[in-house]
Amino acid sequence: MWNTLHKYRSNLILCIRISCFLGFLATSLVISWSSLTAFVALLVSLYALKDDENKRDAIPKFNRNPLKGKPQISVGDLPRKVIDLMEHKVTELVTYDAEDVDSLANFETLKMNTECIFAKKARLWGSPKWNYDLSIEHNIYQSVPTFLKFTCVCEPLGLDGFVYELPGDYGKDVQTFGQAVHRVLTTISDHDPSGVHCMKQSFIAKRGWVFQFNKITFFVTTFAPCYPDNHSRYAFDSDHAYILLQPEISFAQHDLPSDTPVTNWDNPKTVRDRIRVAFRDAGRExxxxxxxYFPTVLEIVKPIESNGPDVKWWISDKKND
Known part of the structure; x- marks a missing residue:
């Protein structure tokens, strides 16, 4: 619209200038009031009717195409307090209260009864209520923003883990459970902002692999109804299955000693010794x-029998995806 009006205005000015110039030529042979008037009109057409591009650029931006040109102000130009408020409001829209969810309430029985001496005081976040109309992937996708937030604040807030709760049907047997764990961790990994996408790494079944998201590494533990009461992954008669992602920095905060294959069964000295003895004494050794030095992926989903073959849960069963 502006370009059309500007074109008409430029043509009008050109016509006026030409008319004034012709009038000046026609009357310039004899100095008279008419020739002087024509000369003044010519000067006016040259200076007063200037086609000023600066005036065009001075038109407010909202009268021009909003898709062209740069914005008048960027987020970086805003005061820090305003940016913090914007981030807080966005967080409220895309996340939920991860410390007040059914998944944590349901996980409480397991948390308070397990033989891990750190569990009872552990501070956890949890996944939202499961939507049975959606697939595993869509359910997990909805919690990714909260999990991302968890990775950003777990160290300063002293958080110990993030609990994903799945319907019990996904934990009815170890094969079904393994595939569910694969789908959950793959969905999380696919949205890793750091771009690592650890579940697609070629060395997942080798030493050195670890689950990570947003540059935070995790120790992953799982519990399901399929495990009997003499198993370390026993879910204490829960109707749900669980995936607990513990940031490895949490172990450092609790001064957990380095892993070792050696255990002082008769005279436990370290925290690790006491945990192992406690599980043995409870009948869940x-x-x-x-x-x-073994692939950590083997510890994520355990076989039912302690000496049974390793569960290759990281290999996708396309028929069930």
Whole structure:
């Protein structure tokens, strides 16, 4: 619209200038009031009717195409307090109260009864209520913003883990549970802002691999209804299955000693010794490998039998995806 009006205005000015110039030529042979008037009109057409591009640029931006040109102000130009307020409001829109959810309330029984001496005082965040009309992938996707926030604040807030709760049907047997764990961790990994996408790494079944998201590494533990009461992954008769992601920095904050295949069963001295003895005394002794150099992926989903074959849960069963 502006370009059309500007074109008409420029043509009008040109016509006036030409008319004034012709009038000046026609009357300039004899100096008279008419020739002087024509000369003045010519000067006016040259200076007063100037086609000023600066005036065009002075038109407010909202009268021009909003898709062209740069914005008048960027977020970085705003005061820090305003930016913080904007971030807070956005967070409120895309997340939920991760410390007040059913998943944590349901996980409380397991948390208070497990033999891990850190569990009872652990500060956790949890996943939102499960939507049975959606797939695993869509349910987990909805919690990714909150999990991302967790990775940003877990260290300064002293958070110990993030709990994902799944319907019990996904934990009815170890094979079904393993595939559910694969889908959950893959969905999280696919949205890793750091771009690592650890679930797609080629060395996932080898030493050195670890689950990570947003440059935070995690120790992953799982619990499901399929595990009996003499198993370390026993869910204490819960109707749900759980995936607990513990940031490894949490272990450092609790001064947990380095892993070792050696255990002082008769005279436990370290925190790790006491945890292993507690599980044994409760009838839930778990397998301790004779070396610390093994693929950590093998510890995420345990077989039902302590000496049973490793569950290759990281290999996707496309038929069930």
């Amino acid at each position: 778990y397998k301790i490998r004779d070396t610390i």
